[in-house]
Amino acid sequence: xxxxxxxxxxxxxxxxxxxxxxxxxxxxxxxxxxxxxxxxxxxxxxxxxxxxxxxxxxxxxxxxxxxxxxxxxxxxxxxxxxxxxxxxxxxxxxxxxxxxxxxxxxxxxxxxxxxxxxxxxxxxxxxxxxxxxxxxxxxxxxxxxxxxxxxxxxxxxxxxxxxxxxxxxxxxxxxxxxxxxxxxxxxxxxxxxxxxxxxxxxxxxxxxxxxxxxxxxxxxxxxxxxxxxxxxxxxxxxxxxxxxxxxxxxxxxxxxxxxxxxxxxxxxxxxxxxxxxxxxxxxxxxxxxxxxxxxxxxxxxxxxxxxxxxxxxxxxxxxxxxxxxxxxxxxxxx
Amino acid sequence: xxxxxxxxxxxxxxxxxxxxxxxxxxxxxxxxxxxxxxxxxxxxxxxxxxxxxxxxxxxxxxxxxxxxxxxxxxxxxxxxxxxxxxxxxxxxxxxxxxxxxxxxxxxxxxxxxxxxxxxxxxxxxxxxxxxxxxxxxxxxxxxxxxxxxxxxxxxxxxxxxxxxxxxxxxxxxxxxxxxxxxxxxxxxxxxxxxxxxxxxxxxxxxxxxxxxxxxxxxxxxxxxxxxxxxxxxxxxxxxxxxxxxxxxxxxxxxxxxxxxxxxxxxxxxxxxxxxxxxxxxxxxxxxxxxxxxxxxxxxxxxxxxxxxxxxxxxxxxxxxxxxxxxxxx
Numbered sequence: 001x002x003x004x005x006x007x008x009x010x011x012x013x014x015x016x017x018x019x020x021x022x023x024x025x026x027x028x029x030x031x032x033x034x035x036x037x038x039x040x041x042x043x044x045x046x047x048x049x050x051x052x053x054x055x056x057x058x059x060x061x062x063x064x065x066x067x068x069x070x071x072x073x074x075x076x077x078x079x080x081x082x083x084x085x086x087x088x089x090x091x092x093x094x095x096x097x098x099x100x101x102x103x104x105x106x107x108x109x110x111x112x113x114x115x116x117x118x119x120x121x122x123x124x125x126x127x128x129x130x131x132x133x134x135x136x137x138x139x140x141x142x143x144x145x146x147x148x149x150x151x152x153x154x155x156x157x158x159x160x161x162x163x164x165x166x167x168x169x170x171x172x173x174x175x176x177x178x179x180x181x182x183x184x185x186x187x188x189x190x191x192x193x194x195x196x197x198x199x200x201x202x203x204x205x206x207x208x209x210x211x212x213x214x215x216x217x218x219x220x221x222x223x224x225x226x227x228x229x230x231x232x233x234x235x236x237x238x239x240x241x242x243x244x245x246x247x248x249x250x251x252x253x254x255x256x257x258x259x260x261x262x263x264x265x266x267x268x269x270x271x272x273x274x275x276x277x278x279x280x281x282x283x284x285x286x287x288x289x290x291x292x293x294x295x296x297x298x299x300x301x302x303x304x305x306x307x308x309x310x311x312x313x314x315x316x317x318x319x320x321x322x323x324x325x326x327x328x329x330x331x332x333x334x
Numbered sequence: 335x336x337x338x339x340x341x342x343x344x345x346x347x348x349x350x351x352x353x354x355x356x357x358x359x360x361x362x363x364x365x366x367x368x369x370x371x372x373x374x375x376x377x378x379x380x381x382x383x384x385x386x387x388x389x390x391x392x393x394x395x396x397x398x399x400x401x402x403x404x405x406x407x408x409x410x411x412x413x414x415x416x417x418x419x420x421x422x423x424x425x426x427x428x429x430x431x432x433x434x435x436x437x438x439x440x441x442x443x444x445x446x447x448x449x450x451x452x453x454x455x456x457x458x459x460x461x462x463x464x465x466x467x468x469x470x471x472x473x474x475x476x477x478x479x480x481x482x483x484x485x486x487x488x489x490x491x492x493x494x495x496x497x498x499x500x501x502x503x504x505x506x507x508x509x510x511x512x513x514x515x516x517x518x519x520x521x522x523x524x525x526x527x528x529x530x531x532x533x534x535x536x537x538x539x540x541x542x543x544x545x546x547x548x549x550x551x552x553x554x555x556x557x558x559x560x561x562x563x564x565x566x567x568x569x570x571x572x573x574x575x576x577x578x579x580x581x582x583x584x585x586x587x588x589x590x591x592x593x594x595x596x597x598x599x600x601x602x603x604x605x606x607x608x609x610x611x612x613x614x615x616x617x618x619x620x621x622x623x624x625x626x627x628x629x630x631x632x633x634x635x636x637x638x639x640x641x642x643x644x645x646x647x648x649x650x651x652x653x654x655x656x657x658x659x660x661x662x663x
Contacts, residue, residue: 181448
C-alpha cells in the first residue's frame with residue numbers, strides 16, 4: 001500500500017474529520033439511517049476534505065465571523081502573504097505525494113510567535129495626546145504637553161506629525177548656584193517643537209499581569225526631524241530681554257505601547273525622546289561686569305553675537321493613543 | 335376570561351424574553367474562566383534568592399558624575415513580591431562641566447570662574463586673600479568652595495519589590511526568553527564625603543577665628559584679638575561641608591531578561607533622595623550674617639542607572655501546578 005500520510009497526520013486528520021460526519025449523522029438519523037461505510041480497499045487513497053480546512057473560526061469578541069471567513073491569507077501584520085497561500089488541492093481532490101508537504105507549508109505560514117495579535121493598526125489613524133518631563137538638565141526643568149498624529153502604513157510602520165509645547169522653569173539647583181557660587185548660569189529653555197516622524201515596531205509580545213490578566217504590548221523606535229524654538233534665560237533678567245531662536249532639529253524616541261484586553265481603539269504608551277539641535281546661548285559679554293559689552297543689551301544684537309552649541313533635550317513622556325476608525329477586522333484565519 | 339388568557343401569555347412571553355438570555359449566557363461560561371493566564375508557569379522568583387553584581391552610573395548630577403560598583407541581594411516570597419537590599423560604592427568620580435567651569439580644568443582655578451585670591455601680604459599668613467579686582471565678586475574663594483564641596487560616596491537601600499508584569503520575549507524569532515518588569519520602593523541611605531579631602535577653608539586654615547555665635551561682636555574675629563578686623567571670607571562666605579549619611583526614600587524600577595533558570599540580565603534605575611547641601615555654602619538671603627544651616631539644604635535626587643547579572647538560588651525554577659479547583663498550588 002502506498003502511504004500518503006504519516007501516522008500522526010492521519011490521526012490528526014481523523015480527529016478533525018470525525019466531528020462533522022458525526023453531527024451530520026445525528027441530524028440525518030431522524031429521517032433515515034446512516035449509510036454503512038464502504039470497506040477500504042488496499043489501494044484506496046485517503047481523501048482529505050479540503051473544504052473543512054477552510055472552515056471559518058468563530059468570531060472573537062464582537063468581531064464579525066464573516067471577516068475571518070474571508071480567509072484572506074495575509075500575515076498577522078495585515079500584509080498579504082503570497083508565499084503562504086494554501087496550494088490548490090490535488091487533482092480530483094486526492095492527495096498527491098507533495099500535498100502533505102504543501103499542506104504543512106501552508107499551515108506553517110500561519111504559525112507565528114504571537115497568535116493572534118490583539119490589535120491591528122494598518123490603515124488607521126492614531127491621535128495621541130502626550131505629557132512629559134525633561135530628565136537630563138539639572139538646572140532647567142521642562143514640562144511638556146503635546147500630541148502626535150500617525151497614519152499606520154502597516155501594523156508595524158507609521159508616519160506622522162508630532163507637536164509639543166514646553167513649560168520651562170529654573171530648578172532649585174539653578175538658584176542655589178547663583179547664591180552659593182555667585183555664578184549666573186547661561187541656560188536656555190525650549191518653547192515648542194514640531195516634527196515629522198517615521199515609526200517602526202520591531203518587538204511585539206504578551207505580558208501577564210499577576211498571571212491573571214493578559215496584555216499585549218509592542219515597542220517602537222521613532223526617528224524624525226523638524227523645527228524647535230528655544231528661548232534664553234537672561235542672566236540678568238531685570239536688565240535684559242530674552243531672545244528666541246528657531247532652528248532645525250532631529251529626534252529619536254524609544255518606547256512601548258500597551259493594549260488592554262477589551263478596547264480596539266485605545267492604547268497606553270510611554271517613551272523617551274531625545275531632541276538634538278544647535279542652540280544659541282546668551283553671549284558672555286552681555287550684562288554688568290568687567291567684560292560687559294554695552295551693545296549686547298539689545299536682544300537682537302545679543303542674538304547675533306550668540307554662541308552656538310549642540311544641545312540635547314531628553315523627554316520622558318506618557319501618552320494615550322486613540323485609533324480611528326475605532327474598530328478593525330482580522331484578515332487571517334487565526 | 336379571554337383577556338386574562340391574553341395577559342397571561344404576554345406575561346409569560348415577557349418573562350421568557352427577560353430571563354432566557356441570562357440562562358443562555360450562564361451556559362456559555364468559558365472553561366478557562368478564573369484560570370491563570372499561564373498554566374504550569376515557570377516561577378522564576380518564588381522562594382528564590384538572587385544576588386546581582388552590577389555596575390552603574392549617576393544621572394543628572396550637578397557637580398560630580400559617579401561610576402558605581404555594587405551588589406543586590408534579594409529574596410522573593412512569590413513570583414510578584416519580594417525584598418531586596420542594595421549597596422553601591424562610588425569608584426569613579428568625574429567632574430561635571432559646571433565644576434570644571436568653576437574650578438578650572440586642572441582644579442586649581444586656571445580658567446575657572448571662581449576667584450583664586452592672592453598672598454596675604456598684610457596679615458602675613460599663608461592663607462590666600464581676596465584681591466582688589468574680586469572685591470565685589472559674590473563668589474567664594476576657590477579654596478573655600480573646594481573645602482565645602484561634597485560628593486556621593488555610596489548608596490544603600492532596603493526595598494520591597496513588586497513584579498506585576500512577566501512574559502516571554504522573542505528576538506529575531508530565534509531566541510525566546512522570559513522577562514519581567516518590576517517596581518520597588520523603600521528606605522535609602524546615601525553617604526557624602528568631601529570632593530577635595532585635603533582642601534581647607536579660610537576659617538580652618540587660620541584656626542583662630544571665633545565662629546561660635548554669628549550674632550556676637552567677636553564673630554569672625556581672632557579669638558585672642560576681638561578688636562581686630564572681621565575676616566571677610568569667614569563672615570561673608572561661611573563653609574560647612576555637609577558630609578555624613580543621609581536617610582531618604584528609595585524608589586525605582588527595572589527589568590530582568592532571563593538567560594537561563596539561574597541567571598538573568600538586570601537593568602535597573604533607582605533614585606535615593608536625600609536632604610543635603612552639596613556645596614556646603616549658604617544659599618539663603620535671610621541670614622544676616624550669612625551662615626550655613628539646615629535651611630541651605632534641599633531635596634536632591636541621587637539617581638543611578640545600573641546593569642548587572644542576577645544569579646538565582648536554588649538554580650532550578652519550579653513550575654506552578656494547577657489544582658482541580660483552578661487555583662494555583
